[in-house]
Amino acid sequence: MTPPRSGQVIAPDQAPPASAPGSTQEDDLRVVGTPFRRVDGWAKVTGQTRFADDLTFPRMVHMRLVRSTLPHAFIRGIDTSKAEEMPGVVGVLTGKDMPEPFGVLPVSQDEHALCLEKVRFVGDPVVAVAALTEDQAADACSAVTIEYEPLATISSVDEAIETSEPLIHDYGDEGNLHKKISLQFGAVDDGFAQADEIFEDVMFYEGSTHLPMEQHAAVAVPEGGGRITLYTSTQTPHYVHKVLATVLGMPASRVRVIACSVGGGFGGKSDIFSHEIVAAKMALVTGRPVKICLNREEVFYCHRGRHPVLMHLRTGFTKDGAMVAQHLKTALDGGAYGSYGVASTYYTGALQTVTYGLPRYRFDSIRAFTNKPPCGPKRGHATVQPRFALEVHLDKAAQRLGIDPADLRLNNLLPPDSITANYLKVGTIGLGACIQAVVDGSGWRERFQSLPHGRGLGLACGSYLTGAGLPIHWNHLPQSAVQLKLDRMGTVAAYCGEAEIGQGSDSVLAACVAEVLGIGLDDVLLCVGDTGLTPVDLGSYSSRVTLMVGRAAIQAAERARDRLAEAVAEKLDVPADRLVFAESRVFDSGNPENGMPFAEAVQRAEEKFGALATTGSYAPPRAPGRYRGSGVGPSPTYSYSASVIEVEVDPETGLYRVEHVWIAHDIGRAINPVLTIGQVEGSVYMGLGEAMMEEQVFRRLPKNRSNALVHKVPSMLEYKSPTFHEMPPVTTYLIEDPDPEGPFGAKEVGQGPLLPIMPALANAIFDAVGVRIDQVPIGPHMIRKAVEDKAAGGDGRYGPKAFPDIDFGVPLMVPTPDEGGDGRATNSEEAGVRKGSGTMADGVRKDSKP
Amino acid sequence: MDHYTTATLRVNGQDLRVVFPTHHTLLEVLREECGLTGTKHGCELGECGTCTVLVDGEPVLSCLALTAEMEGRSIETVEGLQDGNELHPLQAAFADLGAAQCGYCTPGMLMAAKALLAENDDPSAAEIRTALAGNLCRCTGYHKIVEAVEWAAGVARGEADAGPAREVLFGASVPGEGS
Structure with missing residues (x-):
């Protein structure tokens, strides 16, 4: 038994007219539900897939990071003078070069691209060195000296509860309790x-930890016109984009993030990492493409x-x-x-x-x-x-x-x-x-x-x-979007900000488009995960991609299909609702001989409407909770x-x-x-x-x-x-x-x-x-x-014997639906709901910055 | 300063003359000097199997192999598996069954599996597991890889009915639904 190859479409077999796209009528489906070869399968078995560390650019240099050897300490001095004189070194950066704090959640802006005054764990990055070769960068890192003043270390929840000083951060709900x-x-x-x-x-x-087989890697490329492009192994190019613009102090429109194929994510590449920001900064400072690939030990330190x-x-x-x-x-x-x-x-x-x-x-x-x-x-x-x-x-x-x-x-x-x-x-x-x-x-x-x-x-x-x-950043914008471009050659290009991390999101996107338009998977060309070219999708996390990208893709494809159907119906002189899109043809369900190839249908629509492009987007329904x-x-x-x-x-x-x-x-x-x-x-x-x-x-x-x-x-x-x-x-x-x-x-x-x-x-x-x-x-x-x-x-x-004795204060009281509640809390003031330590439901806030 | 070595490597049947820092591993020279980035790295310490290539037909961790010792040896990488534009049966089966998810461990898995099939054209599932046990995969749970190797072995033996069972493609029949 051979599974159908991608692009192979199961014969419609006198199928009834396709009902609404996104239909759940099993009989209508031709691609969806079949065990087709994943659309990126060929590249992945031939070695052709480009992961971030597989990229090279003219004039590219290599970067390494010097990481903290202490778990908690003030930085009292950094001496990079010897490193700067080492062979091949082209750039050295420290925290003061990128002082703007960041964090993936608006309520936790507590990281710096390189540590400023303090290090907070063994592995916290402090200095970056770029050199002509990776060996030279590593040698130069060894020549950096950092003077620390050690602080007491907090190693567990119990110690954090008992120890209010020293504070690891100067924000949070109470002492060393973040939340x-x-x-x-x-x-x-x-x-x-x-x-x-x-x-x-x-x-x-x-x-x-996630233990992805691929170590995190990124390449930052300075472009003309004050632009920068970051190729990186990320599940969330949109969030990397936002943070890069903030920390680099650049208009977001000049920053482009391209999510490379990710060699294993599992959540571990859904944050914004120091090395991504530092590579971009180093590229802007040196004017050269900068690559960094973490070693396995560093991957354990990135963690999340x-x-x-x-x-x-x-x-x-x-x-x-x-x-x-x-x-x-x-x-x-x-x-x-x-x-x-x-x-x-x-x-x-x-x-x-x-x-x-x-x-x-x-x-x-x-x-x-x-x-x-x-x-x-x-x-x-x-x-x-x-x-x-x-x-x-x-x-x-x-x-x-x-x-x-x-x-x-x-x-x-x-x-x-x-x-x-x-x-x-x-x-x-x-x-x-x-x-x-x-x-x-x-x-x-x-x-x-x-x-x-x-x-x-x-x-x-x-x-x-x-x-x-x-969404993480509270707004009323779509959480996923797809743009389709159809042209007279019959090519359908789908643009979407989603990031393929191995889970098959590219295949879902292609399948939804192919299903609605009745074309083969290989007739759909994908451009994904590129914040410069593709509409925003929030990324591969929270199991959101199949549903949200799928819904956006169906909407975009439905709109394209409606346009094609209008033009074809006119040409064939049959009602548009009798047309079937299948086998890369558009034809009359009452008389399958009366039809035309898909590419010709696009030509008829292009004649009628001009150049064809459609969009689709998706935002989830509003949830009933108001607390x-x-x-x-x-x-x-x-x-x-x-x-x-x-x-x-x-x-x-x-x-x-x-x-x-x-x-x-x-x-x-x-x-x-x-x-x-x-x-x-x-x-x-x-x-x-x-x-x-x-x-x-x-x-x-x-x-x-x-x-x-x-x-x-x-x-x-x-x-x-x-x-x-x-x-x-x-x-x-x-x-x-x-x-x-x-x-x-x-x-x-x-x-x-x-x-x-x-x-x-x-x-x-x-x-x-x-x-x-x-x-x-x-x-x-x-x-x-x-x-x-x-x-x-x-x-x-x-197993554990006891849970620590913690004063949680007055709980926020929310009557249930059965009790006649309306989703709101009844005692927000008494429960001491604090301003500025909010949740994702409460809009964009910034806590006190460290 | 680095010391450099010049050597002729036989890679995927072709001789490549390369100059490289003497301490660089086969992994580094394949990726950097030869431009063959299909071979991946997961640890550079010999722990994960991701960088597996074949040297004289034997699976070798290229991150632990010194390139300077490779002169005159036959090196095979994932880039050499295809026959023209035709996928090797292992490649086709991996692609069709989703035995490659993120695809990062895939080149190493393919090479280790190729070495197995060269020795044993009809391996049992247990033999496949043993042969590939040094290669870690975080995506698949390994089953699709075993099933892909079994399928590819059948194809390579020329069996017309080689192919995965229905439940490999669609899941087990739900009890009581009678399908």
Whole structure:
């Protein structure tokens, strides 16, 4: 069996006239739903794809950065004089050359391209050197001397709570706490009072990093006319564009950012990085193209990965397993800078309500600054940690209440078209079908709690956004846009600011255009991720691209099709609504012989209307929440996933092996099923890595060697990730129930399937050997200790003991929809909602600058 | 000052005369002096397998190989896989199954897989996993890569019905839906 090549269109086979583009009528679809070769596939297997480090330009020089060797210190002096005299050196920059602060979120403008007065973690960049060769630049970096005055180091959330001085930053909600949140939806105490049972858990989720195979790289090219172009490995060219213009002090119209093919993102290339800004500045100073490619150690310092999160979860249940109230507390270790952290903090609470009915909910959270590489968004952005806690918590509740964990979930599914207690509007929900598929596929009903000691099954679920409902920079502009150019040769060029990071966004864009216009995938020429030539798309994050780019592409293609149809209808003398666009032809559905090639249709339209170009754009529907913090969590639609994991555990050693993963994902409709499965399998893989072994952890050097807090394992060999051998067989079920918001009904798939994996593994280990591991990654020693504990009469649990005692103040009270709420808080003043420490819902603000 | 070495490298069947800093690795010289940027780097420490090329048919981490020792050896890179404009069966299968997502580990995977198929034209899934276990991929979860190598091996053996199972392309049949 050979999958169709790109460009190969399945015969219409007397298809009825194409109904509205974006139709979810399966019979109409010719490209969408087929496992076509990804449009960038040929280049990727031939070595022709150009990643940022593959680019060279005439007169190009190479840049390296000198990074801090101390975790927290004042910079008392920088001597670059020797470096400037080294062979080949053409430029040296320090922080004072770029003093304007920046940050991806308007509320966290706390970074500098090169550190000004302070360094805040080992790896913070201080000096940049450019030279004719990379070797010369590295040699010159070694000749730079920096004098530091060390400061006390904060290494954990607990230390940040205890230590108000020295401040890592001079902004934030309290001392070294960057962000503090307390939200209450409904009469939570009344809910607990009605509960038959109340269960509590404390859980910990260790930090991990993205570990993309491609090291970050960028090339900045000075152009004539005071322009600069930056080629970079980024998921978010638009945000890089904005920050570059700000820090360089240039009109944004003179700055152009081109997103190269990204060699692995996973959230790790969605921030703006020091090296990108410094390369641009160096190019402007030296007048020459400047390239920088980070080494692997530096990639660990860039980080912006999964926040370590400690969680306390308390839930009231009825006897039959329905949740009546929940109180979640989370504490995030943010690292040294804000990054996306304010959003991350909200995300540790926002999506707890979208899977199962939860009438009343309280959420308290802090994010601490610590002297470590900054955390940020990693696949599933900060919804992963509380999902782990919730799904293990539910497994324990099911056990205590004597209810099958699958039934506990199935009996309490959130109904479709709900508005949750925290005012998220949820549309279609395929979770029930997902649970059913993995329960049936795994033989759950016969095998759960029935396997021999040492073997077990665990079930868990998850949900994720299909695109964040609000943009980072609050405005009423489209969040995605597509322009189409059609010409008399039959070429259709699609321009869009989206960034292909491997997830297949180019293929989605081409498929949506090809589907509507009835042409082949190879007839669509793409120009993407270029802020100079393409209309803005916000970037590849929050699983937004398929839905938002897809919707914009469909609108642009529909408009083009309408123009062509009007001209062709006139020429063929048939009503426009009888025309079919298929097989690169436009013809009368009543008489398929009566038609013309697509290129001729363009010519007829060009004669009638002049040159042809159309646009499409998309902005998500407005969400119902009106309280401070309601900007994080809304989405046009949510995807759902369920997984069953089978594990074999040796109770003697704690060593375990994942034998099989069954996973079902509510995709709405798969634009390309083989690429969709690839996203599911990749999510399962990354989830298993986090569940089993991946951890970004730190240690202190001995006192006589600076006492610095350093990365324990800044190498790929020591940062363990799964190889071919650790990856178990995966059975993937795609649950297709087209969603009215999605292009052709599609939802996201890049992130959601990761969410159930970690808790499903923890739950499977319990079924296998009867012990609870309440943290990830799960090491064999944890299982071994818990087994020993149980044998000695303990509770057979390994995990954190307590959540720190934190005064969250008066929560912001928001009556729920069931209580007659209108989405607004009732006590904003009492709750001390502060000006200038807002959320993405509150518009553009700037905090006090450091 | 750097010391430079001059050598003739046999790359993808053609002799290339190159001058390079003596301490530079095969990875650096392929990418910089030869202009063959298809070979990627992920760590430059021999940890990830991304820079795998074939030297005399054997997979080698080019980031650990000194170019100065490569004179007279036959070096194969991803750029040499195609036959004219025809993709090698491994390339076609990787492209069709999405075994290349971001595509960054792909050149190294392809070369390691080529070495395997040269030794064993009908490898089991377990043999494929073992042969490629030194190559990390963060995107795919590895399954599509194994399935692509199996498919390509079948094509290379000339099997007319070589090809992925339906569930590789469309997912497993949902229980109870009877398809």
